[in-house]
Amino acid sequence: MNEEINAIIYKIFQNDPDKIIFSNPSGKSEVEFRKVVFNKISMKDSPAYQIEKYTQNQVYHENISPGLLSCTLSEYFDLPYRQVNVYCPSIQMEIKFNKKKEPHIIQRYVDCAFPHIKKTRDNREKDYILKEGTNIPVFVELGIFTTDLKIRNSMQDKFRQINRFAEFIDDCLKDYPRDDVNIIDFGCGKSYLTFVVYHYIKTVRGLHPHIVGLDLKTDVINKCNDLAARFGYEDISFKTGDINGFKSPFDRVDMVLTLHACDTATDYALYNAIRWNADIILSVPCCQHEVNGQISSDRLKALTKYGLVKERVSALITDSIRGCMMEYSGYRTDLMEFVEIEHSPKNILIRGRKRNVSAEKRQNALNEARNLCDEFNISQTLMKLLLKETDA
Ligand SMILES: C[S@@+](CC[C@H](N)C(=O)[O-])C[C@H]1O[C@@H](n2cnc3c(N)ncnc32)[C@H](O)[C@@H]1O
Structure with missing residues (x-):
């Protein structure tokens, strides 16, 4: 892993991300998942990350503690995803990789410009009126x-x-x-x-x-x-x-x-x-x-x-x-x-x-x-x- 990627991971970690999305695997690659999404969640009142891994027609879930975030992120940065989007409370990053795996980063300081998005997202996911798993x-x-x-x-x-x-x-x-x-x-x-x-x-x-x-x-x-x-x-x-x-x-x-x-x-x-x-x-x-x-x-x-x-x-x-x-x-x-x-x-x-x-x-x-x-x-x-x- 090169220094630049390490610095990106460090920055993501420092900014307490709510969501990280790895997508767009390179055409020739044989990655197992077409998209991987890290969501910050709360488990028994402690923060954790739920990782959703999407194949063409299924999604797998795995939970990790925040302490494992950097390590897990570096595994995914090693894979040939061409785009990574990061949403933190005060910064958003879009990282695109070229063919030589060089990152191009666009970042935007949101500085709580959309605090309602975070709040409503957290609330909504808990409080869906129609719940997954209901027999309908x-x-x-x-x-x-x-x-x-x-x-x-x-x-x-x-x-x-x-x-x-x-x-x-x-x-x-x-x-x-x-x-x-x-x-x-x-x-x-x-x-x-x-x-x-x-x-x-x-x-x-x-x-x-x-x-x-x-x-x-x-x-x-x-x-x-x-x-x-x-x-x-x-x-x-x-x-x-x-x-x-x-x-x-x-x-x-x-x-x-x-x-x-x-x-x-x-x-x-x-x-x-x-x-x-x-x-x-x-x-x-x-x-x-x-x-x-x-x-x-x-x-x-x-x-x-x-x-x-x-x-x-x-x-x-x-x-x-x-x-x-x-x-x-x-x-x-x-x-x-x-x-x-x-x-x-x-x-x-x-x-x-x-x-x-x-x-x-x-x-x-x-x-x-x-x-x-x-x-x-x-x-x-x-x-x-x-x-x-x-x-x-
Ligand atoms: C984008 S789809 C949304 C479908 C659905 N409401 C949903 O959200 O899944 C828009 C629908 O509006 C219908 N539509 C557009 N103009 C219409 C019209 N003048 N009269 C009746 N239906 C119309 C289209 O046929 C299409 O099925």
Whole structure:
């Protein structure tokens, strides 16, 4: 092991890492694991590291004490992984190795810039609402769990997302005055979320969900209906169709969900929910093209001249306008972190609860949205749809 690697290991050790990921083994190498992740955990109140070793379709676990960290790290630095990412409370490092195994290091001092990420990560992993190992046959059928009820390796991120979604639903239902809950999941796709929400509300909460999932893809919807029939889920059904113009099958819609409905599909979903006076809206938007394609500003050119910044600013502006327009429509609205940014860059959840929002607040929200549109020379779908109906 060369001096440079020793210095890197020393630095990692000194900075009390939360997570270290070895990935991208070189093409010709025959390493046993395609990815190895060290996670700092607490065992009987003492710190330890859990090592997750990923093959193509399995994950193995091993726990080590912090005293063995340096030694174990040097074993993995000896292997031909081309990338190592290190997350410490105050520093993050990305180490890339070239063909000659020379490291190139990019480091970023976070200085607790994201303390909430650490806190929520620790809490969440302990407190998942839907726990690995619970016998939920539909989860196995959907490929979320393996047959021995472990989270499938490729589904770790999705499992985290739907668990997080279940947390938000749980929170909204705490003070909900009805047992029968009518829910529409727009852009349901393979319906991991839809089935999980159904299972959670019915089995864990003991309520009566009636759920409709909607998607454009007929083959996917047919499979979802087959699955619902196979498991005897009577109150869940799936329909093929476009969110834009969809007619609700319920007299009353309690909750509208979207998880990564593409681009303006999220706007049509929010618009429907608002028109139906849905009590609860939980929406995690996806890719954003509409504003990115129009945005310009002479005064704030610095925000639009770099492609990456422009893309992110466009997404943030879009979600801010959506939030304002929900407030304008009488929803108490929050934009919240959905999952940690390391698991999905699409990590904003828009939460709206239908409430008595004062006329003044509604007007202010509309003005705020308009100011953004004027500043950045944009028009935005949800705003257009809602304003078409009023003379505001
Ligand atoms: C990224 S996938 C997300 C699927 C699912 N919600 C999840 O998180 O696993 C987006 C889904 O939205 C659907 N979709 C996009 N636009 C739609 C529209 N206008 N109407 C209905 N479904 C739409 C797509 O067919 C796709 O299945």
